Amino acid sequence: MSRGRPGLEVTAVFSLLVAMVWHAGAWLPISQSAAAALDTVFGLLVAAIVLVAWWRARVGFRALGLAPSQWRSGWESIALFTTAGTIALLALGAALGSASFAAARIAWLLDYAPGIAAQQLLLQGFFAPRIGTLFAARPARSQRIATVALASAAFVALHTPNPALMGGVAVAGAFWTWHFLLHRNLLAVLASHLVLGATAMAALGPGPMLNLRVGPGALELLLR
Numbered sequence: 001m002s003r004g005r006p007g008l009e010v011t012a013v014f015s016l017l018v019a020m021v022w023h024a025g026a027w028l029p030i031s032q033s034a035a036a037a038l039d040t041v042f043g044l045l046v047a048a049i050v051l052v053a054w055w056r057a058r059v060g061f062r063a064l065g066l067a068p069s070q071w072r073s074g075w076e077s078i079a080l081f082t083t084a085g086t087i088a089l090l091a092l093g094a095a096l097g098s099a100s101f102a103a104a105r106i107a108w109l110l111d112y113a114p115g116i117a118a119q120q121l122l123l124q125g126f127f128a129p130r131i132g133t134l135f136a137a138r139p140a141r142s143q144r145i146a147t148v149a150l151a152s153a154a155f156v157a158l159h160t161p162n163p164a165l166m167g168g169v170a171v172a173g174a175f176w177t178w179h180f181l182l183h184r185n186l187l188a189v190l191a192s193h194l195v196l197g198a199t200a201m202a203a204l205g206p207g208p209m210l211n212l213r214v215g216p217g218a219l220e221l222l223l224r
Contacts, residue, residue, distance in 0.1 A: 006130035009053050010154075013126065016042045016049075017158055021215040050126050064125045065186030074183030081175055082192040086199045093203025101202050109198055112212075116193045119155075123173065124180040124189065127151045148177045162218040164208040165200075172196060 020042045025035030053059075061067045093099030131154075132147040152173035159169045176189040197212070205211050210221045 006053075006133045009049055010127060010130050013046050013049050013122070014154055014157075016046045017122075020046075021158055021160075023216060026216070050122070053126065053130070059125070059129075062184065063129070064121065065180060065184045065189075070184050071187045073185045074179055074188050075185075078179055078185075078188045078192050081179075082195050085172065085196050089196070089199045089203045093207075096204070096207060098205075098207035099203045100205075108201065109194075112197060113194060116190060116197065120176070120186060120189050120193060123151060123155055123177065124186060127154055128177050128181065144178070144181055147181065148174050151177050159214050160218075161222060162210050162212070162214055164204065165210065165212060165214070165218075168196075168200060168209075 020039055023035065023039060024042075025038035026032075028035065028038075030038075062070065090099060128147050128151040131150045132143060135143040135146045138146065152170060155173040156166050156170045159165050172193070176192065180186065180189055200209050201212055210218050213221060
């Protein structure tokens with residue numbers, strides 16, 4: 001695979017995701033229904049580009065960390081990271097007086113869980129490997145560092161303009177990407193993402209984390 005194609009694929013998918021996060025159609029002189037339809041079109045284009053890229057590269061279940069034989073690897077390190085993150089979030093929430101386990105803060109998980117799967121599939125199965133090919137000529141360690149840095153930077157950018165969430169995503173996204181490159185266990189990073197997302201919402205949701213909103217929703221809360 002040439003370096004040009006992965007770069008174009010990453011740029012196209014990232015641009016479409018930014019357009020979705022910021023509801024680009026809402027900024028155009030079109031009706032609300034047309035703007036919503038445009039978001040759907042963007043999502044379908046993302047899915048099409050990713051699926052075609054996987055098909056061309058013959059990406060299988062193992063490359064995506066979806067083979068059951070891979071699900072035993074790396075649990076110790078990800079459990080340690082997730083536990084430390086959970087304790088830190090709960091301690092900060094307690095210190096700020098924002099921690100709560102009210103049902104309203106937990107119910108959103110039913111809608112959030114599919115989004116977690118989509119985010120991790122894109123981050124670990126699409127962005128990271130294609131970014132890695134751009135640095136294929138470098139030594140393995142240097143290639144891994146560059147991949148983790150750029151993939152997690154793209155992940156952070158898709159969570160703008162929520163400062164606290166971006167900070168958390170920078171740390172967690174870098175760790176998840178590093179962990180996946182070592183262990184190829186998508187189930188482990190999904191579990192960590194779910195636990196830390198739920199904890200962040202319970203501990204800091206309506207305060208610093210702006211209810212985990214991004215794009216216009218976060219901007220609206222920031223400007224209040």
